[in-house]
Amino acid sequence: MKTVEIWDLPTRLFKWSLVMLVALSWGTGGQSGTAFIVHVVSGYLIALLILFRIVWGFVGGEHARFAGFLRGPGAVLRHLGTLFGAKGEAHLGHTPAGGWMILLMLGWVAAIVVTGLLSRGEGYAGPLWPYLGGEGLAEVHETLVEILPFIVGVHVVGVLLGGAAAKQSLILAMVSGRKEATELPPGTADAKPAAPRTALIALSLMAALGAVAFLATDFAGLNAQASPEPLEDEGGERD
Numbered sequence: 001m002k003t004v005e006i007w008d009l010p011t012r013l014f015k016w017s018l019v020m021l022v023a024l025s026w027g028t029g030g031q032s033g034t035a036f037i038v039h040v041v042s043g044y045l046i047a048l049l050i051l052f053r054i055v056w057g058f059v060g061g062e063h064a065r066f067a068g069f070l071r072g073p074g075a076v077l078r079h080l081g082t083l084f085g086a087k088g089e090a091h092l093g094h095t096p097a098g099g100w101m102i103l104l105m106l107g108w109v110a111a112i113v114v115t116g117l118l119s120r121g122e123g124y125a126g127p128l129w130p131y132l133g134g135e136g137l138a139e140v141h142e143t144l145v146e147i148l149p150f151i152v153g154v155h156v157v158g159v160l161l162g163g164a165a166a167k168q169s170l171i172l173a174m175v176s177g178r179k180e181a182t183e184l185p186p187g188t189a190d191a192k193p194a195a196p197r198t199a200l201i202a203l204s205l206m207a208a209l210g211a212v213a214f215l216a217t218d219f220a221g222l223n224a225q226a227s228p229e230p231l232e233d234e235g236g237e238r239d
């Protein structure tokens, strides 16, 4: 069966790594000991992934680019109409509604990471707390986390409905990167890949940023925080 390449490898690796890390952060949130360290490191990795995806949205493969999948309100409404109609539309990349959903998820998860970095809880102060942190941000962090399953739920239902309407398995496509040619407009070509040099620069930048973040992290201090004693009231700095 003939297939057409839609999703490049970095986009697919990003997507499924994000799912795994969000699950890991979820499972290790609100705990102490090793789970807390895993929670923080997983949050760092999510931050890197999201930074990577923002860069990739400008320089990545054809269907990974924001300009290709963020469409106007008319296109979104027309697409929503096809979800429940008999005649579905096959889209090469993200659907018009799916594209905005993806931006919402990226923003939401980014807000969770940022509020985590800025929060102070019992026995824990995020690395950015001393500079920009504020009381109440830990609650904001937790509230954003509590709402996330509903957003992911809408995303998954949208993926299933969109796939059924277009008679495509969007999930398989996000795994293999390919869609069946018979379900796409005749003559659809493989997506244009990112320029190899640009891709290499984007990936190297992210690797360098990750290395700097990890080298700058005080893991010994983190370990001490992992078995918390309540923080002093004022200032939020541990002695």
Ligand code: HEM
Binding pocket: 011, 014, 015, 018, 019, 022, 023, 053, 064, 093, 094, 095, 098, 102, 105, 106, 109, 152, 155, 156, 159, 170, 171, 172, 173, 174
């Ligand atoms: C923590 C949970 C999840 C998060 C944060 C998440 C996030 C995302 C993001 C950001 C994208 C866009 C990929 C890109 O263009 O870079 C995406 C796409 C996608 N996700 Fe998820 N996802 C989650 C769970 C799931 C689950 C459980 C499934 C499977 C049922 C799923 C299936 C898909 C599919 C099929 C696409 C491609 C949609 C399309 O063809 O337009 N996701 N997801």
